Amino acid sequence: MARPFPILALAALVALSVPAVAETDAEKEARIKVAIEVCDKGAAVPLDPTATAAPVQFQELVDPLNPERLQDLVATCREAMIGALGETRLTLQYLRSAFALSPDGLDGHVPEIRDLAASGSAEAKFLLYLLYRIGPADAGVDREEAVTALTAAADAGHQSALRAALSEYRTGPNVVRDPKRAAAYAESMMNLPQQGPRLAGASEAWARDWGRKTLGAILVTADGFDDAERARGFAIVSVLYEAGDQALLVPYLTALRFGRGTPQDAARARDLAERAVAAGRASAVSVLAGMLAEGEGGTVDGNRAIALLIGDLGRRDRGSNALLARLYLDNRFTGPRPRDAARVLAVARDLDSIIAAAPLLVDYSERIGPAHVYENRLEKAAEVGEPGAAMALARLRFSNHPDFGNDDSGARAVLAPLAAAGDREAQLLLVETQYGDLGASSFNPRPRGDAMSDDAARALIEDGIAADVASAFRVKGRFQRVGVVYPQDDAAATQSLLAAADRGDVEAMVLLGAAYDDGLGTAKNPRERLRWWREAARLGSFDAREKLARAFTFDSFDKLMTLREGVTERLALYNNGGSSLGFGTPMELLGMFSGGRARDAGTAALADAVMDAFRLAPAGLEDARLVPLIRVLPDEIRVAIEAQLKRDGFFAGSPEGVFGPEVRAALAKWVDASGPLPDEDVVAAEGPTSAETATTLPVALVDRVRDRVFMAAMRKDLTEAERNDVITGLNALAAYGDIPARWALVRNYHQASFIRDIVTAAEITRYGLDILVTRPEGVEKAEFEFVFDLTAMHEAGTLDAFGAGVVDAVRDDQRLQDPLTLGSITQQFIFAPGACDAIQPAMQAAGASVDGDDGCGEVVMQALIAFARSAGASGVDARAREAAAAELARLDAAAK
Structure with missing residues (x-):
């Protein structure tokens, strides 16, 4: 039984409903009867067995072309509800129409909605979900209650709830994405029960068709389905697409491209994608661009793929951002553009891109706008348990990013529930960060207020070591270095870091290189230092790249580094704005050319190394970074670059080292024509390839x-x-x-x-x-x-x-x-x-x-x-x- 409305609220409603002029009982009865009829027709609740008219889905209550209609409907339903107190049907019809009119429309009535939901109303359950999604922040409905209510309504066959649940499990953000559950809800939508006891809703036929096409699309585009399910999906998609439904263009192309449910036919997929793009269909851009980049169904043309993705049509394609970021980073058609990649990932619609943006934001401190929108999306993904989201958010908050970083407490708060759920990496990172500073020179650092006891921390670390978890060795090594949890012991610390590095821990590799550099717990060993930093850099460590660039300054005696490592990579860090060690300042680069090892290579080779830096990091071609760099380059290198550009046919002037606008434009054309600088094999720096013989x-x-x-x-x-x-x-x-x-x-x-x-x-x-x-x-x-x-x-x-x-x-x-x-x-x-x-x-x-x-x-x-x-x-x-x-x-x- 529904809980009665609060007395004050009811009194207010009654007062508002009293006509200005006294009316007879017959007139009042007639007025209420008309109000009930209008409310029943305009706001009938789906799956309500007492409904007297065709059901109206929640989104159908709103008419953007006639907003006054909903205002009139709310007033009429309020009048009907007050005139027939105790009629649950009319109460729910008023509440849903008032909520549709304003997110604050249910202010004070959430308990009544909960009672209605508890009594079995699928619509009330759906309203609880909507209160969480679009209602006021103080509505009092949390995510768990909202998702539980939504799935219950969807499982009951509620049309709007089915659509919302399908969307949630397909793309998030309030549940962990699950293509299998999304497909199940699509099938339920395809077999949607009639929403009214006697009459069908106006959109039911459309909903069933939408469920069918969505099921087909999921089965051929999402991961996790077997061949039989793929075949079923393609059977749906092919019939609808070949009948002219362009909404299924991408699923149809995807099935042909990868052979999902049908024999693979990449050539046909590419031809259809070409035609679709030529006809202005934005959704086909990422498909065609992906095929161009991989040479599927035709020749490779990565430059055209990038041009399509950044064009007007590509910007309207929901799938373009993730692919564009990958092409910006994989060094095949353009030198790596990590800042550009971070920007496009951070504003993408899919959660995988949002999560993938975080490490780039950590490394390059790229600012994005609006920052709070990105952070909210990543927070939500972490809250629901999307794989990798919590760790990405935590590391972002531990970083020095100007908008998201320097928030150790916030980072640890993100890790806490993950650690409580048994995630070992989260547990170890939580232990590792319970001290504010674990630098090698910070002995006995002070623990945070929420730090666990030494015994508990040590037990957790040792459990990780027993399970052969690389990061456990790293944490132990860091603690041994500064003398917390374990006794201070540099030799033992270095051995622990070596064990972690041998097991693939990238951060340990960087720390181990520093130990060999400083002689902490081991003899100084420049070769081992470089070996571990090179391996960490190969595995993607930005810190390792910066340390390698810095090490070149002191390589005059050991002579272990290459020109690419010492000059090209260091300039690339500047071009991309790497600044944690001062690489964002051109004056930091001045000493690289004045004396030292670089001069051993000769002017021409140095000029080539400088030019290659722009192939490796084309962001440096922008005047804001290029002009300050030019000013610190020695005259002979500027002249040599201009001479090379002239020899290659990109510059017609006289090589004088002026490096004016025409030379800068020529350099950009040269970079474009030369293509990205190929990745360097570590073997080229550490050992001869001819050492590999047929007989070992x-x-x-x-x-x-x-x-x-x-x-x-x-x-x-x-x-x-x-x-x-x-x-x-x-x-x-x-x-x-x-x-x-x-x-x-x-x-x-x-x-x-x-x-x-x-x-x-x-x-x-x-x-x-x-x-x-x-x-x-x-x-x-x-x-x-x-x-x-x-x-x-x-x-x-x-x-x-x-x-x-x-x-x-x-x-x-x-x-x-x-x-x-x-x-x-x-x-x-x-x-x-x-x-x-x-x-x-x-x-x-x-x-x-x-x-x-x-x-x-x-x-x-x-x-x-x-x-x-x-x-x-x-x-x-x-x-x-x-x-x-x-x-x-x-x-x-x-x-x-």
Whole structure:
């Protein structure tokens, strides 16, 4: 039984309904009768067994072309309700029409709606949902109550509730999206029961048709359906689309494109998409653009795909933002544009894009507007439990973003329910952030007020470690570093970080690199520092990219970094506005060109590296970033860039380094024509590709042979034959790539004629160059030893073999194709008589074109690198390694 209206509210309603002039009882009865008839006809409730007229769906109460009609209906229904107190039908008809007129229309009547819902009214349940969605904030209906009421109404067959529930489970935002449940509600809509006890509603036939086409669309476009369900979906979609229903264009194209419920026919899908776009159908843009980008059904044309997505038609396509962001980031058709990607994702309609925008906002602090709309959507996704949403929101609030960041308490509040539900990563992040500062220099940081006890924190971390969770090792390492929860122990902290990094924890990789950089709990190790930062950068760490760029400043001694890492990547960070370490300021870049390692590459190579930065980050072409950068570039680099643009046909003026508007426009055209800079394989920076041979020996075998050879070399009573066997064994090890053997030969070649009798000049050249590039730990003064080797070659007249060895090595070892690396090495050649003169003839003999007159000069080195890249590997090193593998296997077998 419905709860009576509050006395004051009823009195107010009665007062409002009293006519201005007294009326007779007969007149009053007639007036009320007419009011009831009008209210019944205009606001009949769906699924109400007492309804006397055709049901009217909630959205049908509103007539945008005649708003006065609803005002009159509300007044009439109020009059009918007061005139027939106790009639539940009339009460509900008034309440729903008043709510349709104004979100505040149910002010004070939520308890009555709840009572009506409890008595079984599907409409009252639907109104509870609407109160949560569009009602006043103080209505008192929370999300859980609203969703429960909505699903109950939908399950009862309520038309408007079915449509709302279908939308919620298909796209959110108030429940976790579930295509299966969305499809079930679509099927229920397709089989919609009659909404009135005697008469059908005006939109019921439309609703059933809509349910059918929506079911077909879900079955062929959403994930999680089997072949039989796909076939059923396509059967629906194809009949309707081929009958002319353009609303099913995208589902039809999707089914053909991917072969869902029908044989795959990408060519036909692309042709239909082309025609649809030509006819101005916005919904087909993302389908066509996706096929153009992947070369489905025709040739690849990524530039056209991007042009379509950013065009007027593309901006009206609901699916364009996610695809455009992917093309902005995948470095196939344009250099990465992370800020642009963040902006388009943040305003997309789908929740996956909203969640995907968060990491980009964290990295680049891109401001979006209106910020509160984005934050509300992400908060809602986190609240309902959308996968990844809570963690994305928490990390955004932990960040330094100007609109969303610096809110540790808010971030922890987001993590708390996730952690309480058993999410281990949330639990560990909650523990990790219970201290305000875990920097290596912050011993005994103060815990937050809501921090758990040390025992509880330690138990949680150790449980994670027992389960082999990478982040648990990281948290333990951070705590050990500063002496909270665990005793302070730098060595143990570094070992914990190493365990986390080995298990793939990217943040641990960055921290581990810093430990090797600072010598915290381990010896300083520049190579290991770079190895872990490079791996973290490869896996997407923005912090690692910034640390690598910063490390180049101090690489003059170690010489472990490439020109791309030191110059191109650092300028790309500036172009994209990376600013956490000062890369947003052009003056920060000034020191990169004034002295230091960069100069080893030569002016032309430096200019190329600068130009490549715009291929890697085209956002820097905007004058706001380009002009300040130009002002800190050395004059000779500006001139070299202009000269390159002129050679390539993009600039017709004289290269003077002025870099005016015409040069900036030419640079933009050059970037567009050159395309994005290909991703660099870590191997190019850390090791030679030719080290991979067809025959890979067991490590234990190589160790056994090395031990025997080095032990034999230590004997003082070797015969000449035994000594030659030792050198032959060392040479086999060195040819296979064994660093200790290579260093032993390089270090002694110039002072032992018996080594020179067996090891050729070309071989020692290859070994020496590898040592100079690899710079292995424990090897000292390698440059001096190699120069002494070159002097010995000069005296023996074998520098021609050295020249050929250099050419072959540059072709076979990609690390030597870095201008900075090769330039640093050739600077050592000038100290060896005749070494530089031997390079040009060797290049010419190999078929390279050489214009310079200095074999160690910038022009010749540029030509050598260009030749190596175009000619490809010589195969000399690979063949030597293959033969060495066979010899080592023979030596090991003979020793047994």
